[in-house]
Structures are given as C-alpha cells and as structure tokens.
Amino acid sequence: PTIFDKDEYEDNSVAGVVTGLAWTQVGGDILFIETSISPGKGKLTLTGSLGDVMKESAVIALAYLRANGKKFGIDPRLFDLWDVHVHVPAGAVPKDGPSAGITMLTSLSSAFTQQKVRSQLAMTGEITLRGKVLPVGGIKEKILAARRAGIKEVIMCKTNRKDVEEINADYIKDMKFHYVTEMKEVIDFALLKEKVEHPLDLTIKEDVKPVIAN
Amino acid sequence: PTIFDKDEYEDNSVAGVVTGLAWTQVGGDILFIETSISPGKGKLTLTGSLGDVMKESAVIALAYLRANGKKFGIDPRLFDLWDVHVHVPAGAVPKDGPSAGITMLTSLSSAFTQQKVRSQLAMTGEITLRGKVLPVGGIKEKILAARRAGIKEVIMCKTNRKDVEEINADYIKDMKFHYVTEMKEVIDFALLKEKVEHPLDLTIKEDVKPVIAN
Amino acid sequence: PTIFDKDEYEDNSVAGVVTGLAWTQVGGDILFIETSISPGKGKLTLTGSLGDVMKESAVIALAYLRANGKKFGIDPRLFDLWDVHVHVPAGAVPKDGPSAGITMLTSLSSAFTQQKVRSQLAMTGEITLRGKVLPVGGIKEKILAARRAGIKEVIMCKTNRKDVEEINADYIKDMKFHYVTEMKEVIDFALLKEKVEHPLDLTIKEDVKPVIAN
Amino acid sequence: PTIFDKDEYEDNSVAGVVTGLAWTQVGGDILFIETSISPGKGKLTLTGSLGDVMKESAVIALAYLRANGKKFGIDPRLFDLWDVHVHVPAGAVPKDGPSAGITMLTSLSSAFTQQKVRSQLAMTGEITLRGKVLPVGGIKEKILAARRAGIKEVIMCKTNRKDVEEINADYIKDMKFHYVTEMKEVIDFALLKEKVEHPLDLTIKEDVKPVIAN
Amino acid sequence: PTIFDKDEYEDNSVAGVVTGLAWTQVGGDILFIETSISPGKGKLTLTGSLGDVMKESAVIALAYLRANGKKFGIDPRLFDLWDVHVHVPAGAVPKDGPSAGITMLTSLSSAFTQQKVRSQLAMTGEITLRGKVLPVGGIKEKILAARRAGIKEVIMCKTNRKDVEEINADYIKDMKFHYVTEMKEVIDFALLKEKVEHPLDLTIKEDVKPVIAN
Amino acid sequence: PTIFDKDEYEDNSVAGVVTGLAWTQVGGDILFIETSISPGKGKLTLTGSLGDVMKESAVIALAYLRANGKKFGIDPRLFDLWDVHVHVPAGAVPKDGPSAGITMLTSLSSAFTQQKVRSQLAMTGEITLRGKVLPVGGIKEKILAARRAGIKEVIMCKTNRKDVEEINADYIKDMKFHYVTEMKEVIDFALLKEKVEHPLDLTIKEDVKPVIAN
Numbered sequence A, B, C, D, E, F: 001p002t003i004f005d006k007d008e009y010e011d012n013s014v015a016g017v018v019t020g021l022a023w024t025q026v027g028g029d030i031l032f033i034e035t036s037i038s039p040g041k042g043k044l045t046l047t048g049s050l051g052d053v054m055k056e057s058a059v060i061a062l063a064y065l066r067a068n069g070k071k072f073g074i075d076p077r078l079f080d081l082w083d084v085h086v087h088v089p090a091g092a093v094p095k096d097g098p099s100a101g102i103t104m105l106t107s108l109s110s111a112f113t114q115q116k117v118r119s120q121l122a123m124t125g126e127i128t129l130r131g132k133v134l135p136v137g138g139i140k141e142k143i144l145a146a147r148r149a150g151i152k153e154v155i156m157c158k159t160n161r162k163d164v165e166e167i168n169a170d171y172i173k174d175m176k177f178h179y180v181t182e183m184k185e186v187i188d189f190a191l192l193k194e195k196v197e198h199p200l201d202l203t204i205k206e207d208v209k210p211v212i213a214n
C-alpha cells in the first residue's frame, strides 16, 4: 500500500534525484523527485500523476531558481537553454499537495549544478515564491516512513518542530532534524560541493545568444 | 484553520511582497501576494490555487499597470521584456474573489519599480481596468484578522468606511484606515521611495528592441 | 443585490468607459464596459466573469470595427498594433447575454479614437457582424435602473420602442430615448468630437510595417 | 419564440449576408449567416452560440472554397491573406446541426467575391467536402417560416423534393423551389454577377508573397 | 435510420473519396471518407462528428503514409507542403471506432497521388502504424449494407474471412471479397493507375525548401 | 475478449515494434508498441486510446532517451530533427497504467537506432526518469498470456521475481525470465546489433543546425 518499498531506496548519487516525504491515505511514505535536463529552450515537463497543487510547486520552484540562481552558482541563462523534466515515481499513484516544494527545488538545484545530493537525507515543506519554507501536515507519519526507509536526516520548516517533539524521542534517537525558514538553508545543506560522476557540461558557448537578446 | 499563523508575518522588505486581507469560510485572514519578475517576453504565470475571478484580478492589475505605468515611473517597455509570476501562499488553500485586486496591483508595482512596500500595512479592494477601487465584503472579519497579525494600517475603498465604523472603536484604536477611490492613491501610499536591498537592474539596454518595433 | 450602487456612477470622461444596462436575477442594473488598449499585436483580453455569449459580443464588436473602422476615422492598421482589454466590473458577478453588444462597440470605438463618450448616457442592444442593432429583453427593468443611476439618455433598438411605451410616461418624463437600427447611429450619437484629456498617441510610425505586408 | 421577427428581414444587398432556414424547438425559422473578412492570415472566427456540428459546417465550407475557389473566380491565395469571421444572429440562441452548410458556403462565396446575393432567397442543406448537397430535415416547418418572412425562392437538395410535395400546393403557390445536388449549382444561382456597393478591394499586391513560397 | 440512402451512392471518380462500411446502432451502413488537400504546411483538419478513436485512425493513417509514402509514389515532402482535411458525411451523425482506418488511408493515398479509386468498392478494417490490417466487428451487417448500396467488391482483414463465411453464400454470390493483412495490399488494389480528371499539380517547385532544411 | 489473438503475433523484425504484456479486466494479454519516426522537429504523437498514465510513460521514455541517448549510440540531436509517433493497437481498447514503460523505451530505442528487436521476447515494467525499472502488478496473468502467444523470453523488474516463482514451474519450463533494475540492461538485451532491412538513414547532414544553435 505504500509507494516505495524500502529496498528501492538508494543513495542520491545521481544529479537531480532527491528524497521527499509524502502523506498518503495509508500513512506516510517516501517519494523520489527526479529532475532531468536536456538542451532546449526552457520547457518544463511534469509527469507522475501530479495534481494541480503539486504541479504549481514545480512551477514555483523553477521560478524561484530562475530569479535567485546566482545565489547558488547557477547562470540564469541556463533556464532558457535547457528543457526541464520533473518526474515523481510511481507513475500510477496520484500525488498532490504543496509539501514536495522544497524537495522539488532541491532536485532542480542539483540538476542545474550537477552537484551531488547529501545521502540518507529526506525533506518536506512548502516553498513560496520569495524562498520562504512553510510548515506542512502529517509530520509524524512522514518521519516514521523515513525511518523505515533508512533516512538519517530530515529537513523541514521550523514551525514543524513542535510536531517532531510529539514523537517518542527514543524511536527517533538515530535521526537528525534540520529546521529551516528559508530555501537557501535547504540548498546549502542538501547539496554537496562535489559534482556527480559524468556531470553534464553546462558551460554556455559564447556564440549561443540567450533568449533576451533575440 | 486560518491561512497564515501570526508568527509567519514579517516586514515587507522584499520587492513584490504585499499583505492582503482575505475572507475565508472560517473567518478573516491575511494573505501575501508575491510577485517575482525575470527576463523574458511578458508572460504571466499565476500559482496558489487561484480561482477564475482572482486570476482575472491579476490580469486586470497587469493591464492597468501596462497602460498607466508612466504615472508610477515604470517604463512600459518593461512589460514586454520581463516575465511575471504572481503566487499566493499557501499553495493548497483554494482562493477566489476580486478583493485581492489592489494588493496584486501594489505587488506588481513594487516588483516593476523595486521600491519597498510600507511595512505593517495590509489592504483589500477590487480594482477596475480604469483604476477605480471598488468596495468588497467581509470587512469586519478581515480587520480583526489584520489586527491579530500585527497590521497597523489598512487601505480600502471609501465605500467600505461604513463597514469599519460598525466595529467597536476601542478594539481598533491602534489601527489606521486609509479610504481611497483610485488605484493611484493606493500605490502612492503603499510604495516607499526607497528601493529594496539588492534591487534588480531594470534599465533597458539600447540595443534591445521593444516588441512594437519588430 | 445590484451590481453598482448609484454613487459609483460617474461621468464618462475616460476613453473607453461606457455605461450599459443589464438585466439580472434581481432586476435591472447599470454596468460599465471598460476598454483599455496598449501597444501590442491585436490580442483581445476579456475579464469580468463573462459568459460565452457576452464574450462573443466583444469579438463581434471588434470584428465589426476592424472591418468598418474607416467610417469612424479609425485606421484599420491600429487593430494589429495595439492589444485590447475589455473588462466589466464587478469582477465577481457572472454576466452573460448579447445585450451589451452596442455598449462594447461604443467602448471600443472610444478607445480607438480617444474621443469622449457622451455623459449621462446608457445603452442596451445586441449587435450583428454587419452592424445591425437587434432588440433585447428586460427593457422596463433596465430603464428603471438607469433612472435610479441618474442616466438622462438611453439608446436601444427601434424594435424595443414598444417596450418603452409600456412604461408609465410620467415616471420617465425626464429621460430621452434614441431608437436605432444601425451601429453607425449609435457611435455617431454616443461619441463626442472632443478627445479625452491626455489622449493616447495613436499615430502610426511610418517604419512600422502592418501585418499584411510581412 | 422564433429567432427573427418578420420585420427584421431585409434584402441581401450586403456582401456575405445570406438567409438560411432553421428548424428549432418551436418550429421553423429563418436565420442569417453573416460573413465579414479583413486583412490577416486566414484565421477563422465563429460566433453566434454555434454547436460543434454547425461549427464544422463552416470549416468544411471554407475548405471546399479554398480547394475549389477557381471555379467561382476566387484567387486561392486570398484565403491566406484575409481573416474570416462568420456570425449567426441572434447571439443568445443556441444553434446546431449541418443544415446551414450551403448557406455558409454561399455567404463565404459572397464575401470573397463581393458579389451580391440574390434577394428574397433562402436555402437549407448540408454540404460535403467534395461539394455535394445532402438532404436535411424539417423542410415543411422551414418553408412555412420562409413564407412568413417574405421569401420567394428556396434552394435545397433534390432528395428533399418529396418533402416539399407533401405541403399543400396552394399554400406555397407563390414560392419557387430549386433542387440541387452540387454546391456549384447553389452558388451559380445565389450569387448575382453584380458586385455590392463599395466592394472591398481584393486584388493581391504583387509584392505580397503567398504562404507556400515562404 | 441509416446514414446514406442508396441513391446517394456514386462512383468514386473524385480523388480522395472512398467508401467505407460502418456498423451503427441500427445496423450496417456505408459511409464516405472525403479527403481534400490544399497548399499549406501539413495541418490536419477532421470533421464529421468523429469520436476520439476515429480521429486517431486518421492521425495513424497520415503518419503511416508520411513514413511509407515512397512505396506508393508519394514524395514525403508533400506532407509538409499541403494541408489535409478529412471529412465523413453526414455531419450530424456521431461516428467512432477504428474500422474506418483502411478507408482513411486509401482516401489519403488517393488525395496525395490524385489517382482514381476503384469503383463499386468498399472496405473496412483497422490500421496499425506499421501497416498491418486488423480485423473488425459487425462484418455481416456491413456486407448487407454494402450489397444494398450496389457495392461489388469489399476489402477486409484475413481474420474476418470466417465472419463472411457465416453469411448465406447465395445472398452474396455477386460480391467479391479481398482478404488482406498489409496496408500495401489495400492500396495496390484500391487505387487505379489512372489519375482523376483535372488532377491537382503536386510537383514540388525547386525553390521550395522542405521543413527539415530550414 | 483479449486484445490480440495468438495468430496476430509475429516476429519483431520491423524497427520500433516491441511486444509488451498488459493486464486487462479479462486477464493478461500481449500488446504491441509501435514507434514510427519521420523527419520533423521532435514532436511526439500518441495514439491507441491511451490513458494519462500511459501517455506519461511515453513522455518519460523519450526524455530518458534524450538525456541518455549516447549510451545507446543515439546522437541526441536526432530528437530535434525527427518527429515521433507511438501507437498501441488495438485502437478501440482503452489502455492505461505505467507497466508499458520499458516496452515503450525499447520501442523508441529501436526506432532511433534502426536495430532489430530480439524475437519471441516480451517485457513489462515501469520506468523512471533516471532509468530505474520498477515492479508492476498482474505478473501471473501476463506470463500466461505471453506463453499462449508463443513468447519465449520475458524481461521484468527484479522485484517481480517472487511473483514468477509463485507460478507452477512446469507450466513455464520453456520460458526464460530476465530480471533487471536498470533500463540499460533492458536495451542491451532486447536490441540486436543487426539493423532492420531497409533501415532509415539517420545520419545528420552537416548543414542542418541543431535547435540549440539557432
């Protein structure tokens, strides 16, 4: 009844793959956000049976990165030179809600920097257009699912601290929680300096004109 | 049950972020309109589970600014050289109605001037294409919510003055109300002369041809 | 329960703002059609919770003006060089039906000539693509609403004369009715020779190529 | 309850206006197809609360004329250099069905030749893409409506002759019926050699390149 | 109750008109697929109240021909230089299902070669993207309808042979059946070498650049 | 009641045709994915009454190949120079679910390499954007259908091994099962080195500029 079995979990060594925490009808579960980019013109494709609110999360995340890319070492012209595809397996499970926002933004950041994502890390939280992280529901169920999947660290909104403190401390003594209020804190922690193996070459050829100069 | 908790409130020092007042099934509440602009061709993106009427408010606000930008020191060619994204957190809460009109227009004005928005200020009112401010409902509930969130000043339509006068005067003695009939009055009051920190550079390069000359 | 309160009425000194007469579930009412134009490529935007039939009225009105602009001193190339936005406040009130046709066409004519609209004037009538004015329903309720709003003159289709004659003559003795069969009669009467203050500059630069020559 | 009152009927001296016969819930009625063309790129706009089948009739009529224009003296390049708007008053009355097909094609032919339409003429019949005229229903009710509106001649499919012969001959002794099987017969009869007053100039400037040569 | 009466049947001497067999609620019937092409850019228009599955048949047929045109003497660049319109009379009768596939492909082939279609021939069968012909239902009813309409030869999938053998042999002794498994067999049999009268000129001007070279 | 009868099965010697395993209301069945490519600009067309989830599978498969084409000897510029059509017969049978993912990716790979697909091979499994193969349901029914159709080898996710082991070993003793976790394993096994007869010429002319350089 859950989306992913524990044995499907794996280290996040591929660029653009980040572990999120979802709250489904049958309880908490982990999910993966996968972002793949390819040369193009900035088109965004979303798959994985996503509902409207979850689709909007991806749009907001991409808009935030487009406006604030420099803070993370991303040349903003890249967003007009590459197409973006965000997928959330499993494809047949309907998914919705805003709580994948920070996971999506981290996934996009990894794809556009080709930096590795910290392993054994999961996250949940809504994002706003100005980069605030908002609290979400179902924290207890999500953390139990994260634990079952071998997750060691979880990022969430500071406002959700009280929900964590209601969980039996013994049960989660091996997990570490990071409380944030800004997207920048999420990315600074989640992305490692190290690039993935065989990273894409994202340098911009000088003769390629960005869209704005056409 | 309300959209934002009091502790989520914060000063409006980021360009394009303005506090509005909403009337929901469970009473009044504050909401934030966030506008972000990025180099592009004038595309408008709307997120935040907005209903048709609220989406139209954003379209009207942008059209008004496009036609009357000069009054506010905005070069009209900017609207063809930048893309606009308007988001209203929280993403999962359906929102509708015309009363966010003046908040949206103020948010767009701040984004396109990079001027600071007056802090501890909220507003509610419908906008028309010619810049009139129309009265809206739920004034009492909205003002109580604004007070709970620490708002000190509220802008609304002159026709709504009678709704304010029905509220216990003692209860709102620390708040100030600004009654307007024209959008120009809203922007003149809500936008400070001062620019935000690290403002975007909105100067137009001479070799960029506006759309009309293509 | 009505769309606009009497005190919202005002003189039609802004280009593109024309008073129409609507027939709602709670009786007759006045409404305003607002047209705003901005440099562009001829895109038409419609807002105000308009139903399909009312949207078609705007499309027909614009098509008529495009084909017959010369009769009214409008250079037809303007329709490819300016975007058009038609809004009908109040934004949350659903509106439909063909009876705003002549009001829309008058509003568009004023916007594209920047000529003043005759004040204290309202109108109601369907328009056809060849410029005929067709009769509409709810005349009695509409006229009573116009009187309440201080309207002095009303334009409608000749076929609706019988509906006016059924109203107590004493009650409307201060109002004047203009019966027409052609759109040209409406515009000739409704638009004043005088331009609005600060009119838009609608002259066409010689180096701007009209669409047909591309 | 009918779409048009008798006194709305008038001679078809304007290019692109043709009288059709409709069969509504309350009996037969006449309707007008109005076609207006303006410089553009071949865009087709349809208004008048038309159902899917009636919209398809317009698309088929335009496609037939595009492929067979030469037979009627129409330069096929015109279809890429002019936009087409087809409207069917009254705008609020839903209309559907294929029986306006030949009326639409005649209306388009008149618009693209600027030739007068024969007066006191009405027609009803489905059109196919290869120019066949197919029979339609409701013939008796349509003819009675045509008679009430002062129509003297009616065009329809040969297969509908039997439906006419079932009508009391005395009642329609002043009317003339033209039975056809091909669209060419309809246009040859319905369009007069004479052009309308103030015809549009449809000559193609030599420096305008047709779409296919781009 | 049937779509076409027998007297509407006629020889298939016009390019692009092919007789298919349909199975409706009231039994079998014949239908005509009409394809018309005009200079353009490869746009496909579908009319005749077609359901989704029938629309997909047309898309598949066109894709097959685009990929395999050379086998039938069709220059593949034509598909980017001509627009295609497929219509299935009668316009008001909803039609659906995949069994018109081979009729549509034959109709398209005739339009793009301007070759005559064999007369007194009908066909029914689903097509796949690789050119296989698949069996369809309602064979008995379809053949009886074909016989009533004077059809002498019928093409269908080899798998449908058993359905034909269940029909009283005496009743269909004057008809000939062609069983196929590949689309190539259909076209080879259905299209005559002879061109239609006044064929379209489909030669490609040397200065016209195909899409791929842009 | 099944989608394809056994006698419709055939060797996969045509490029782009791959056998999948489906699970329908009436049990397991085989299905064929057919991919056809033609010179174009990268447009993707999907037919065969596919549901949203199955359509997303095709989009994901194409995105994966676009990002990882080099691993399989596919020049990534091809995806901007050819249009892609994926069809799943039979056209009238609604199909949905993610389990055709690996079949679609194999079909696309064969089309873009023109390499033969291994014969008497079927497969079932969901694909993710990073190339993982996920387990699917209905394994027992799918394998029985594959056996009835003469399939000798089946590819599926390693996680599905336990479902195969629950089938009576005797019954499937002539079949071979390949368990995988990555898409690369699927393609390496399913595609033969040998090209199909009359392969398409997929070499890129030097004067054709890829999209990114425009």
Ligand SMILES: [Ca+2]
Residues within 6 Å of the ligand: A001, A002, A003, A004, A005, A006, A029, A030
């Ligand atoms: Ca799970």
Ligand SMILES: [Ca+2]
Residues within 6 Å of the ligand: A051, A052, A053
């Ligand atoms: Ca939804």
Ligand SMILES: [Ca+2]
Residues within 6 Å of the ligand: B001, B002, B003, B004, B005, B006, B029, B030
């Ligand atoms: Ca709240």
Ligand SMILES: [Ca+2]
Residues within 6 Å of the ligand: B051, B052, B053
């Ligand atoms: Ca709505």
Ligand SMILES: [Ca+2]
Residues within 6 Å of the ligand: C001, C002, C003, C004, C005, C006, C029
């Ligand atoms: Ca009112």
Ligand SMILES: [Ca+2]
Residues within 6 Å of the ligand: C051, C052, C053
């Ligand atoms: Ca409607």
Ligand SMILES: [Ca+2]
Residues within 6 Å of the ligand: D001, D002, D003, D004, D005, D006, D029, D030
């Ligand atoms: Ca009437």
Ligand SMILES: [Ca+2]
Residues within 6 Å of the ligand: D051, D052, D053
């Ligand atoms: Ca319909």
Ligand SMILES: [Ca+2]
Residues within 6 Å of the ligand: E001, E002, E003, E004, E005, E006, E029
């Ligand atoms: Ca019939």
Ligand SMILES: [Ca+2]
Residues within 6 Å of the ligand: E051, E052, E053
């Ligand atoms: Ca359907």
Ligand SMILES: [Ca+2]
Residues within 6 Å of the ligand: F001, F002, F003, F004, F005, F006, F029, F030
């Ligand atoms: Ca089967």
Ligand SMILES: [Ca+2]
Residues within 6 Å of the ligand: F051, F052, F053
């Ligand atoms: Ca669906």
